[in-house]
Amino acid sequence: MSVSHAVVPGIESPALEGGTEHGRGADTGPAQGLLAMLAQVSDPRDPRGVRHSLTAVLAVAVITTLSGAKNHREMGDHADDLPQDLLWLAGARFCPSHGRYRAPSGSTLYRVLTSLDAAELDLRVGTWLREFAAGSPAEWVVALDGKVLRGAWDENGMLTLFSAMLHTHGTMLGQVAVPAGTNEITQVEPLLAPMDLRGALITADAAHTQDDTARHIVEDKQADYLLTIKGNRPNLLKAAIAARTALITSGPAHHVTQQHARGRINTWSTWTCGATAVDGLDLPHAAQLGVIRRDVTEATGQPLRKEFAIVVTSRAADRLDAAGIDRHTRGHWGVENLEHRCRDTVWDEDDRQAYLGSGPQVLATLRNLALSLLRRSGVTEITRTVQKIGRNPMRALHLIAT
Incomplete structure (x- = not known):
């Protein structure tokens, strides 16, 4: 099964950086801008058994936050519906058996985000x-x-x-x-x-x-x-x-x-x-x-x-x-x-109950980042724009491809 991708000026396919179409390079993410910054964050996980790169997990977390996700469960739900183009750009893992890029699940997002150094x-x-x-x-x-x-x-x-x-x-x-x-x-x-x-x-x-x-x-x-x-x-x-x-x-x-x-x-x-x-x-x-x-x-x-x-x-x-x-x-x-x-x-930040690890601070940081990305692009109607991105996540493309 072939997968088509949006062409983003100035950003190379993460899959091509590793020198193969769907090889290890697919897990590294584009080496510039927002994703390059996310790639610098320390990964607290034991590398054995890691299926999703930290860059991909964080990129998906940012995209789903821009889409209106309020917690890890909603992040997972939004991630399930992300277009292949966005998953490719995020450096998501390519699954050969399904011929698709796979988003991290809600449980993976929860485990990773609550274990980060906030x-x-x-x-x-x-x-x-x-x-x-x-x-x-x-x-x-x-x-x-x-x-x-x-x-x-x-x-x-x-x-x-x-x-x-x-x-x-x-x-x-x-x-x-x-x-x-x-x-x-x-x-x-x-x-x-x-x-x-x-x-x-x-x-x-x-x-x-x-x-x-x-x-x-x-x-x-x-x-x-x-x-x-x-x-x-x-x-x-x-x-x-x-x-x-x-x-x-x-x-x-x-x-x-x-x-x-x-x-x-x-x-x-x-x-x-x-x-x-x-x-x-x-x-x-x-x-x-x-x-x-x-x-x-x-x-x-x-x-x-x-x-x-x-x-x-x-x-x-x-x-x-x-x-x-x-x-x-x-x-x-x-x-x-x-x-x-x-x-x-x-x-609904004040109404979100979160007690474990660094999760609350990490989620607040992701919301800060999302707001700054929106305002930097000239958005003034934040709620309406987040709702629009939730209906069509590809609207987030110009925000994360920076």
Whole structure:
């Protein structure tokens, strides 16, 4: 039985790399792009009795995740329906007796994915995605944010993953698991360690408004920070509130923008001042304080509520004005929608119960990779696109052939 293949520019048939049509080369996968990165992941299995290469298993896992698979069983179900062209591209095993490429089963996917070194997979994926991220690090705005996987837990509690991602498109730059008995604050240095962030602006919530974190970002990573001030730093907050009152009463906001949505008007007003003008703003390398006020009104003008956010940044006003402080502060808030909420909406991540080995973190990494591949290609309707790929997996071809 003959098997036809799609012609993918720049990618050779994995079967031809070994020098035979259906020989050992069929198990190696194309030696470039996404599959080359997956081929670098360490295989924890005893090579005796291995039927599916790790590259093929991971490639099928990525394709089925793009197709909407939420767990190993659904991955196996989707894999059973993958076209021969995609299995060939993934480097799947060729079965001479059936004259077809064979996908790994759901049980194989389960055994392999739960035995992987999740930290290594995160490192490989993050490094590869950073290479393809738009612009240079000096142009990046990077959000640090944690996510608790509510369905993944063991005797130490629920698994928390701490990630760095670009504000633009939510491209994942790296992810680490937060060890039991610690918190996200302790993982800033391990998360950022493999990244070249020189010149980048790093945003984080109030938990990370710490002296050591500020020093690490500026002195070690040669980047800048934009951090929120809240009650976990009472002296900073006291100084910031005093400055907020003085700024708001001193004159008009330095930047104002409006959004109209669902019959309401959101008005964002931003004031800024130099850090030296704020008594008690004792955070290393602080250069500016920003105050953002959100006024929510009915379309008729009836006020509904008023909210404030106070931020501090190491970036000087000539490089980050009031409009930039407003944009990047609210951009950080949007990261949850870009990444975490999307993983819950598309793949029901918080509802997926997984307790064994590295499986939960590995699945989260595959979802991060899938989202980054989709957004990198310009997709904005993630749920709809995943559903379309589920109906026709060949739509994933241009995403994985990179």
